[in-house]
Amino acid sequence: MTDTPVRRERMRASWIFRPGVRSAVIQILLVALVVLIGWMIYRTTRQNIITQRIPIGFDFFWIESGFSISQTLIPFAENNTYARAFLVGLLNTLFVSALGVALATAIGFMVGIGRLSHNWIIARLCGGYVEVIRNLPLLFQILFWYLAVLATLPSPRESISLGNIFINNRGILMPKPMFGEGIGIVALLAAVGILLSLVFASLARRYRVQTGSKLKSWPITLLLVLVIPVFAFLYLKVGVAFDKPELKGFNFNGGLRIIPEFLALLIALSTYTAGFIAEIVRAGILAVHRGQTEAASALGLRRGPVLRLVVVPQALRVIIPPLTSQYLNLIKNSSLAVSIGYPDLVSVFAGTTLNNTGQAIEILGITMLVYLFISLVISFVMNLYNRRIALRER
Amino acid sequence: MSAAFVRMETLPPRPAPFAATGITGWFARRLFATPGDIAMTLIGFAAFVLIALPMFRFLVFDAVWTGENRDACLNASGACWPFVAAKFNQFVYGFYPYEELWRPNLVFAIGAVLLIPLLIPSAPLKRLNAILFFGVYPIAGFVLLTGGNLDPQRFVIGRFVRIPESFDIGAIARVIGVDHLDLRSRWGFRGTFWLDFIASAIVLSAAVAVIARLFGTRFTTSLKAMAIVFGALALLIVPVDADFGLRWVETREWGGLLVTLVVAITGIVAALPIGVLLALGRRSQMRLVRWASVAFIEFWRGVPLITVLFFATYMLPLFLPGGANIERLVRALIGVALFSGAYMAEVVRGGLAAVPKHQYESAAALGLGYWKTMYLVVLPQALTSVIPGIVNNFIGLFKDTTLVQIVAILDLLGQVRAAFSDPNWASPTTLYTGFAFAGMIYFVFCFAMSRYSLFLERRAGKSVLRMEAERR
Numbered sequence: 038m039t040d041t042p043v044r045r046e047r048m049r050a051s052w053i054f055r056p057g058v059r060s061a062v063i064q065i066l067l068v069a070l071v072v073l074i075g076w077m078i079y080r081t082t083r084q085n086i087i088t089q090r091i092p093i094g095f096d097f098f099w100i101e102s103g104f105s106i107s108q109t110l111i112p113f114a115e116n117n118t119y120a121r122a123f124l125v126g127l128l129n130t131l132f133v134s135a136l137g138v139a140l141a142t143a144i145g146f147m148v149g150i151g152r153l154s155h156n157w158i159i160a161r162l163c164g165g166y167v168e169v170i171r172n173l174p175l176l177f178q179i180l181f182w183y184l185a186v187l188a189t190l191p192s193p194r195e196s197i198s199l200g201n202i203f204i205n206n207r208g209i210l211m212p213k214p215m216f217g218e219g220i221g222i223v224a225l226l227a228a229v230g231i232l233l234s235l236v237f238a239s240l241a242r243r244y245r246v247q248t249g250s251k252l253k254s255w256p257i258t259l260l261l262v263l264v265i266p267v268f269a270f271l272y273l274k275v276g277v278a279f280d281k282p283e284l285k286g287f288n289f290n291g292g293l294r295i296i297p298e299f300l301a302l303l304i305a306l307s308t309y310t311a312g313f314i315a316e317i318v319r320a321g322i323l324a325v326h327r328g329q330t331e332a333a334s335a336l337g338l339r340r341g342p343v344l345r346l347v348v349v350p351q352a353l354r355v356i357i358p359p360l361t362s363q364y365l366n367l368i369k370n371s372s373l374a375v376s377i378g379y380p381d382l383v384s385v386f387a388g389t390t391l392n393n394t395g396q397a398i399e400i401l402g403i404t405m406l407v408y409l410f411i412s413l414v415i416s417f418v419m420n421l422y423n424r425r426i427a428l429r430e431r
Numbered sequence: 432m433s434a435a436f437v438r439m440e441t442l443p444p445r446p447a448p449f450a451a452t453g454i455t456g457w458f459a460r461r462l463f464a465t466p467g468d469i470a471m472t473l474i475g476f477a478a479f480v481l482i483a484l485p486m487f488r489f490l491v492f493d494a495v496w497t498g499e500n501r502d503a504c505l506n507a508s509g510a511c512w513p514f515v516a517a518k519f520n521q522f523v524y525g526f527y528p529y530e531e532l533w534r535p536n537l538v539f540a541i542g543a544v545l546l547i548p549l550l551i552p553s554a555p556l557k558r559l560n561a562i563l564f565f566g567v568y569p570i571a572g573f574v575l576l577t578g579g580n581l582d583p584q585r586f587v588i589g590r591f592v593r594i595p596e597s598f599d600i601g602a603i604a605r606v607i608g609v610d611h612l613d614l615r616s617r618w619g620f621r622g623t624f625w626l627d628f629i630a631s632a633i634v635l636s637a638a639v640a641v642i643a644r645l646f647g648t649r650f651t652t653s654l655k656a657m658a659i660v661f662g663a664l665a666l667l668i669v670p671v672d673a674d675f676g677l678r679w680v681e682t683r684e685w686g687g688l689l690v691t692l693v694v695a696i697t698g699i700v701a702a703l704p705i706g707v708l709l710a711l712g713r714r715s716q717m718r719l720v721r722w723a724s725v726a727f728i729e730f731w732r733g734v735p736l737i738t739v740l741f742f743a744t745y746m747l748p749l750f751l752p753g754g755a756n757i758e759r760l761v762r763a764l765i766g767v768a769l770f771s772g773a774y775m776a777e778v779v780r781g782g783l784a785a786v787p788k789h790q791y792e793s794a795a796a797l798g799l800g801y802w803k804t805m806y807l808v809v810l811p812q813a814l815t816s817v818i819p820g821i822v823n824n825f826i827g828l829f830k831d832t833t834l835v836q837i838v839a840i841l842d843l844l845g846q847v848r849a850a851f852s853d854p855n856w857a858s859p860t861t862l863y864t865g866f867a868f869a870g871m872i873y874f875v876f877c878f879a880m881s882r883y884s885l886f887l888e889r890r891a892g893k894s895v896l897r898m899e900a901e902r903r
Contacts, residue, residue: 064719071723078750085749156468157461158475172877173870174830177844181866184851189862369735376837387741397745401738409733 082398097394098123104389106380108296119390126385127407133302133381134368140307141367142360145314150344152319163315170312176373178309183301183377190297193288201281203289208300210282213293219273223266230261237261298379302371310367317359321352353426361419365412372408382407489860490867504858511864514856522846522868525686531678534575535689541568542696550883552890569700570670576685576693578677579670580619588634589627619674628668632661682760686841688872690760694767694832694842699775699825701768706775707814711805713776714783724776731773736834739766744838763835771828778820782813816891822884826877844869 086093098120106113110128113121151163170178188206191197196205203210234257241252282292325348333347374381375388387404391397451460462472493509504511515522524535545564548554573579588594636657643653685693712724731739743766744759751757786809794804814821836845847865850856 060717064717067719067723081752082749091749154471155461155464156471156475158472158479162475162479168878169874172826172874172881174833174844174873176833176836177866177870177873180844180848181870184848185862185866365733372735372737373834375737383735383737383741387738391741391745397741398749401742401746405730405734405738405742408735408738409730412733 091395091397093396093399095399097390097396097399100394102390103393106385107378108299108380119386119394122390123382123386123403126380126382129379129385130368130371130374130381130383131411133299133306133374133379134371136303137306137310137367137371138364140303141310141314141363144307144311146318148311149315149318150322152315153322167312167315170309171316175305175309175370176376179301179305179373179377182305183297187297187301193284196284196289201279203282203284206297207288207294208297209295210289210292211295212279212281213291215278215280217274217276217278219269219275222273223270223275226269227262227266230263230265234258234261296379298374298377301377302374302379302381306367306370309370310363313363313366314360317356317363318352321354321356322348324355325351350426354423357419357423357426361416361423364419365415368411368415369408489863501854501856501858501861504856504860507858507860509860510867511856511858511860514850514858514861514864515868517856518846518850518853521687521850522843523688525689525841525846526684527686527689528678528680528684531680534677534680538572538575539692541571542692552887565700565703569697570667572693574670574673574675574677576680576689577682578675578679579672580674580677580679581671582619582621583624583668583672584621586624586627587631589623589631594623594627620669620672624672628661628665632657636661682758685760687846688843690835690840691829691832691842693760694764694835695825695829697764698767698771698828698832699821701764702771702775702824702828703821705768705772706779707810709772709776710779710783713780728773728776731770732777736767736770736831737837739770740834740838742766759838760835760840763838763840767828767832771824774824774827775821778817778824779813781820782817783809785816786812819884819888819891822880822887826880826884829876829880830873843872 085091099118101116102119102122103115104122105115106122106125108129109125110132111121111125113125148163148166151159152167154160154163187208190204190206193203193205193207196203196210198204201212234254237257238254241254244250244252280291280293282289282294284290329347329351330343333343338346371381372383375384378384382404387400391400394400463469489509491509493507495504495507495509495511495513498504498511498513500513500517503513520529520532524532527535545560545568549557549560549564554560636654639657640650640653644650709724709728712720713728715721715724740763743762747762747765748757790808790812791804794808799807832842833844835842836848841849847869851862851865
């Protein structure tokens with residue numbers, strides 16, 4: 038055997054080939070590129086702002102807005118500032134989103150479970166619902182509800198009336214409860230009651246897990262949430278009067294009015310998102326192994342408890358992550374309000390305020406940041422929840 | 432042990448169970464199993480009848496099929512189809528000039544001819560087909576729809592050095608050997624620009640080659656690469672610069688389904704490269720690259736598309752030099768491309784994560800560098816595995832194109848909505864007819880695509896099963 042010497046070629050410019058050096062160079066170049074682009078944008082923007090005489094800064098927040106808003110959760114008048122208009126819009130966005138999320142979840146779970154029903158016609162109907170809803174654009178559905186359904190309701194004078202509730206093309210009017218003094222205390226008591234009963238429910242659950250015996254929690258819940266506030270309500274003599282809507286001329290006065298823009302947006306958002314949630318729920322339930330259902334039936338559980346106690350808790354682990362993104366989608370989609378004039382954040386702030394002040398950069402920047410912030414908060418909360426219900430592997 | 436009770440006689444047979452098979456069995460099991468079920472079945476059936484029957488009557492039986500104007504539909508209780516017929520061009524092309532309609536039609540036709548074989552997995556010549564659809568078709572479509580003849584003035588060097596008009600014509604004619612008058616007046620090629628292009632290509636290639644040499648790349652390799660880059664650029668610029676004698680049609684005149692398709696297809700085609708780069712960046716070992724990609728992706732995914740469109744309409748003109756001159760549709764397209772690029776990145780990331788680790792390791796063992804590993808080994812597998820995801824993304828984008836009407840670009844839905852206010856066609860059922868028509872078009876497109884994506888998923892599932900079976 039001849040000994041062949043292994044020849045090692047010496048690498049030239051070796052340091053340049055080191056991955057560390059290479060990645061450092063690439064990253065420095067990237068930063069330089071980002072800075073360069075940012076600087077170019079800054080320079081052009083500055084130039085444009087100067088030549089077009091666009092005001093900059095956030096002073097516009099404290100100017101009187103001079104417009105009114107059709108639905109406000111907090112009082113708002115024309116002489117209020119843009120800052121307050123921003124707040125009104127944000128609250129409206131959160132309001133319709135929260136209701137939409139709740140409704141969409143309810144409808145979505147019903148339809149998703151219904152699609153797996155052994156009843157042929159129910160399964161087919163739910164399947165049809167999902168196909169139709171998911172294959173039509175959301176904006177189409179919003180406009181449909183707004184223009185083709187709600188706008189064609191009778192005029193105020195020919196309202197459909199259900200007792201003191203009137204339905205017409207200006208929305209739904211209902212008596213507005215006017216509470217006397219001390220309602221704040223009652224509301225506070227009720228809120229504290231809800232909180233305490235939640236705490237109690239979780240303690241009861243822990244007790245059940247530890248000892249195996251069940252603690253009845255509903256009497257305590259009833260006491261805390263209903264009995265004490267009602268008692269306080271009566272004891273403090275808060276009293277309630279109803280401001281009923283009344284037809285005066287061509288329109289209604291008084292009462293509580295739910296505007297059609299809100300209704301159209303809420304219906305469209307919740308039914309649309311429900312179509313997607315239904316599919317997620319269905320996939321989640323199908324992901325639970327058949328043996329689980331069979332074992333539960335073998336233990337003698339009926340169909341309802343099998344779903345509630347065995348299948349859904351396991352399915353939730355699969356369902357939660359995509360469900361989160363659907364909730365986020367719903368919140369982002371609520372910005373379509375601008376197409377029918379529901380005064381949400383985009384409509385009031387990025388629409389009217391932007392048109393009035395012309396300060397596109399500040400306003401759009403803030404709007405985008407608000408949505409980003411909401412998205413991040415919700416992902417964070419849902420991640421926490423997901424971690425709580427996740428399978429604890431040992 | 433004593434038995435307390437012993438049965439002495441055989442029990443009488445129980446009655447036969449209600450049929451569990453056959454049609455009656457099916458009805459018993461699937462519709463009338465329990466009293467609750469019976470109630471549900473009846474409610475469901477009633478709901479179906481209450482929805483389907485009036486719809487069918489509206490669309491077919493009570494519909495008006497012929498007519499010249501609103502008079503035909505005034506007393507109708509069904510759809511007013513003459514309204515759709517009269518507005519059909521507007522719904523499909525917007526206000527695209529009537530005598531030029533052959534151009535969008537040709538674009539539709541070429542698109543269909545290229546797309547259908549691309550969608551059929553067993554059709555031959557996939558690579559050529561894909562190049563034609565993703566490379567040639569967008570350029571051809573652009574030239575046909577706009578008219579092309581962009582006539583660029585400066586490339587790179589021309590921005591720093593002024594190239595005298597008198598100098599270039601002779602030079603370019605001499606270089607190419609064609610009569611300069613012909614090049615400029617007949618084909619619309621501006622001599623100053625092309626001289627600028629050639630000079631810039633030479634100078635930049637040389638510069639890159641010198642820098643790359645410092646990093647150990649051979650001159651020939653880098654020059655070849657630069658030749659490919661500038662060759663591709665020239666191939667891109669020549670057709671859009673050339674004057675084919677087509678009239679320039681401003682995007683302001685486009686509308687309807689044409690805009691819907693243009694926005695959706697441009698969005699998805701532009702999103703692919705953006706998405707691939709971002710997805711690779713997000714999985715990069717380099718921290719800053721990863722952070723930048725994550726920030727970019729999460730930003731665009733965290734904001735609603737409307738704000739993106741507002742951004743494109745109101746902020747882009749401030750950001751870009753001469754931004755106010757960019758047409759509205761183009762601005763919206765930029766916004767849509769960034770937006771859908773971020774979503775695409777997440778789809779591609781899923782595909783990258785699904786490529787088994789040994790593929791990366793084998794590629795490394797073969798001595799492939801990063802880009803070759805990605806281009807030759809990883810991306811082909813990753814992208815084929817996420818085609819259903821890409822199709823789903825496209826469905827979402829297709830539906831989202833309706834949002835452009837909020838920034839005053841009239842897509843299909845926008846045109847339909849605009850047509851509602853035409854007094855010539857004001858009738859009780861015009862509104863519903865318009866919604867029915869638009870709804871059917873959106874439904875057909877989206878439903879077909881979602882079925883296609885399901886088909887691909889099933890096929891992929893089958894091939895995985897087959898592969899596993901072969902391995903055993």
